[in-house]
Amino acid sequence: MAAHFRMSDLGALTYYLDIEVRQGKEALTLGQSAYASKLLERSGMVECKSCVTPMEERLKPTKASTASKAVVKRVLRYVKWMVDQGIIFPKTSGSRLQFTVFNDADMVEDIDERRSTSSVLVFLG
Incomplete structure (x- = not known):
């Protein structure tokens, strides 16, 4: 027995995995304002x-710190400050995107585990 699948055009992508996609003439913007607002509402921090x-x-x-609740707040x-922020990808004809990565390490700053931590910052533009 063969399975038949039908594809349909759902139009331009507007929302995916809690990420809002806004496609304009000049740029493509990714944001999470709805998710952030929902998070603030659920936590009573609107x-x-x-x-x-x-x-x-x-x-x-x-x-072991008792400050964890203050840190979460x-x-x-x-x-709340970032709720309307997003990532903007400008639409420019003929230009190429540049991919830039920065890395930072914090040697043995994890107080509990005595391990190093690191972070990565990625720019696409």
Whole structure:
């Protein structure tokens, strides 16, 4: 018995895996404002004051720290500030995209496990 599948055109992509896709004449924009707003609503932080950084600069919480609830609130305040932000891919004819990667390592800064941590920042433009 053969299976028959029918493909249909659903139009331009607008939403995928909690990522909003806006396709304009000048650019393609990816964002998560609906997801961020839902997260703030579920946590009761819709009316919170926003902040521009996700963590206090010199704060290094441990697993045993009692500050974990304050840290989560700080991250949610940062989400409030970033709620309408997104990634913009400009549409330019004839140009090529440039892929740039930065890496940062923090040697033995994990207080609990005494392990190094690292992060990666990727630019596509």
